[in-house]
């Protein structure tokens with residue numbers, strides 16, 4: 001997921017039309033003095049910014065006027081619409097900001113939404129290594145033409161890349177029994193048996209994605225780099241996880257400032273094989289669909305402090321379930337030391353804290369179980385000012401998302 005300050009890359013996306021960030025709704029009012037002023041007052045008091053309003057006499061009822069309104073996806077829309085419904089007749093939301101309705105819709109995301117390739121930040125260990133940057137771009141480009149019904153491109157990793165993987169793998173496998181949560185360790189063993197996780201070779205995404213689909217319906221989708229928070233979270237609603245394929249720089253196997261194949265396969269995959277965790281990740285995704293940017297930012301932070309760097313209290317002991325920690329030997333060790341600052345995960349408070357994306361964290365958040373995590377997130381989802389809900393419907397063809 002890209003930096004949270006990137007406002008959903010709306011300028012870059014092909015599908016981008018003005019209506020992608022707008023909400024269109026209609027209602028009728030009785031033709032009495034002050035009715036329209038009352039409706040406008042409601043919208044104003046909830047900071048709803050109107051972009052267009054059209055009024056026509058109701059052809060079926062001469063006592064009424066019909067209004068079609070377009071507004072920005074900002075302000076307290078849910079509250080404003082609830083009040084408007086009390087004074088208006090036939091209130092209807094006509095359109096909401098675009099979000100993917102099925103897995104095929106993910107093909108509509110413009111590759112430019114991803115940030116990939118040569119422009120590494122100066123703190124990246126491969127910043128001064130031209131060969132590394134060239135290879136990283138080569139691997140990243142493999143996924144650029146990917147469509148949902150394609151096989152995930154196979155990467156023929158070099159001996160040097162396999163060595164880097166082996167170094168990372170061996171160090172982490174030593175730490176997992178004492179540091180990782182029980183769910184992670186259980187599923188990691190399964191991956192060793194069923195997907196041939198081992199130090200000597202890097203598993204291919206296609207094999208691992210099939211394994212996940214059989215376990216929880218989650219699937220991996222190859223990505224050339226980081227993606228905007230809105231698009232990244234939307235894919236989670238469809239139980240789809242954007243996954244990079246290139247590997248970190250050999251000079252720093254214990255830490256990477258960006259996702260890489262070690263981070264994805266070792267950090268994320270074992271948890272996505274657990275139904276409770278998969279449900280939690282999907283809930284974050286569902287809450288993001290069509291939500292205002294302000295809410296997307298909160299959800300991105302909650303995603304970070306749980307899925308990436310979350311801690312669990314298990315039988316009275318601190319354990320790790322966050323993927324960024326489980327793929328970094330350095331921080332995995334650091335986060336469980338007595339000196340680490342740990343707070344209780346509370347979505348309302350935690351979402352106020354800006355994440356540290358390319359260094360180790362100064363605070364971690366702990367929860368008691370994935371059940372409790374789910375419960376807290378569901379409660380938090382109610383604070384969304386989005387004036388509609390989205391339901392996930394499972395069918396033989398996959399997951400479909402429906403506005404309700």
Ligand SMILES: [Fe+2]
Nearest residue numbers: 259308323324
């Ligand atoms: Fe990640």
